[in-house]
Amino acid sequence: xxxxxxxxxxxxxxxxxxxxxxxxxxxxxxxxxxxxxxxxxxxxxxxxxxxxxxxxxxxxxxxxxxxxxxxxxxxxxxxxxxxxxxxxxxxxxxxxxxxxxxxxxxxxxxxxxxxxxxxxxxxxxxxxxxxxxxxxxxxxxxxxxxxxxxxxxxxxxxxxxxxxxxxxxxxxxxxxxxxxxxxxx
Numbered sequence: 001x002x003x004x005x006x007x008x009x010x011x012x013x014x015x016x017x018x019x020x021x022x023x024x025x026x027x028x029x030x031x032x033x034x035x036x037x038x039x040x041x042x043x044x045x046x047x048x049x050x051x052x053x054x055x056x057x058x059x060x061x062x063x064x065x066x067x068x069x070x071x072x073x074x075x076x077x078x079x080x081x082x083x084x085x086x087x088x089x090x091x092x093x094x095x096x097x098x099x100x101x102x103x104x105x106x107x108x109x110x111x112x113x114x115x116x117x118x119x120x121x122x123x124x125x126x127x128x129x130x131x132x133x134x135x136x137x138x139x140x141x142x143x144x145x146x147x148x149x150x151x152x153x154x155x156x157x158x159x160x161x162x163x164x165x166x167x168x169x170x171x172x173x174x175x176x177x178x179x180x181x182x183x184x185x
Contacts, residue, residue, distance in 0.1 A: 003072065003092060043079055055072065058070055064153060072174070146163075
């Protein structure tokens with residue numbers, strides 16, 4: 001898993017490899033519906049999270065899952081979909097291609113029902129210079145992230161949970177990573 005990577009760098013990496021960052025719809029489908037008869041709450045099914053299901057809960061005291069010294073861990077089993085996709089629920093939150101906007105905004109309301117996407121333009125001050133004081137003081141280019149991290153609590157692991165990656169142009173952190181998706185052959 002790769003952490004501490006800014007959104008533009010993560011997206012450029014995926015594009016250079018022939019893929020892209022996943023959309024929120026793609027990620028949620030892979031985490032809760034792909035390879036299943038019905039949608040589930042978590043990647044492994046509907047059972048409540050345990051320390052055997054995912055890497056989570058070692059960020060707050062008392063620790064829910066006191067394994068490791070904090071930070072992401074190698075895959076240990078449990079957090080896997082029926083199609084073999086691993087670590088969607090814990091370990092690292094993942095950057096999405098979509099802008100982080102409320103589902104009631106036009107970006108989402110006007111999106112097609114199949115594989116919807118929301119890509120709002122960055123504010124003009126961030127287009128001109130993402131490192132400028134105006135961009136840093138303003139809203140910045142906000143993107144979504146999905147999944148829980150090693151720091152998350154068990155209540156933050158549902159496949160439908162989405163959070164905001166506050167500044168797409170800012171350096172990443174140890175809670176957030178990314179994965180690339182590729183077109184079907």
